[in-house]
Amino acid sequence: MEGILLAQKDVYDVIIIGSGPAGYTSALYAARANLKVIIIAGVTPGGQLMLTGQVENFPGFPEGIPGPELMERMKEQALKFGAEIIYDDAIDVDFSSSPYRVVTSSEEYLGHSIIIATGAAPRWLGLESEKRLIGRGVSSCATCDAPLFKDAENVVIVGGGDSAMEYALFTANIARKVTVIHRRDKLRASKIMQERAFSNPKITFVWNSTVTDILGEEKVRGVKVKNLLTGEESIIQCDAVFVAIGHKPSTDIFKNKIELDDEGYIITRDVVKTNVPGVFAAGDVHDKKYRQAITAAGFGCMAALEAIRYVEEVKSKAQHGQA
């Protein structure tokens, strides 16, 4: 009997993998519902907002808030209600039998329910200068950071997809000029986004070209561009560079464990449910459309409410001796 009790004590009600807005919000809701919750936050916690300067579009902060501070506050709020946190990466999962298993590099955790909030990482060009200037004019989120470049002389957008067009249109409302640099002579973006961008007089295009360097020491001053057809190099002056060359969902450890789409995003039904009962997805790991801190937090809330209901059912079945 004691052995059984000990084993039960070791099972978490909810294990949350990931520590962006979705992860912390789900932890807050689940812990506040008195569930035993652990956040596997990763060795670099906080998600994409840790790379964002000032967040001006998260409701409740009219004066704006630095991304890392917002994440620290979300974490504090979750921990206040009793969620535990460990700073380790999940390296494997086993959803084949309940309770589910999450393995980190140093431990193994059991949970009745799992919330996957591992997010998606923006793809980068891979330049040393790009890494150095992130948060100083280089960003992967124009919606987050373009307002910091009000009336800038020129802002460069790299990419030719819907994100790049959305960034260009959004930034054109803020900066004086926007230059889209794309590696081909055709956009990948949808027709309607293309038309909008082409008809905006503030947006110009540089075709068949890649950015080979980002110039500036303390902040962005310009980009070095290479024309892929002629090999010719030129410099375009600008105050910011928004890289929009796609995202990669962080789902490597879930391959063959839950349903993923061709791009690796988790496939959900009823918004946050995966194909495995009791395993939920929240935030950029399944949402390729909105990708905002506030929408991720919303998905985190929904996943937690579903997890709370699921755990109640599991416990009630166990109490009544059902499998």
Ligand code: NAP
């Ligand atoms: P995407 O459609 O994959 O486009 C990525 C773009 O970046 C492509 O034009 C690609 O060039 C370029 N690219 C990739 N790697 C590059 C590199 N190393 N150097 C330079 N350029 C590179 O990604 P996305 O625009 O983020 O869109 C992702 C999904 O979200 C899409 O399904 C999109 O429709 C959707 N989305 C929709 C909306 C909307 O409807 N408002 C907004 C945003 C996103 P190539 O074209 O040559 O491959």
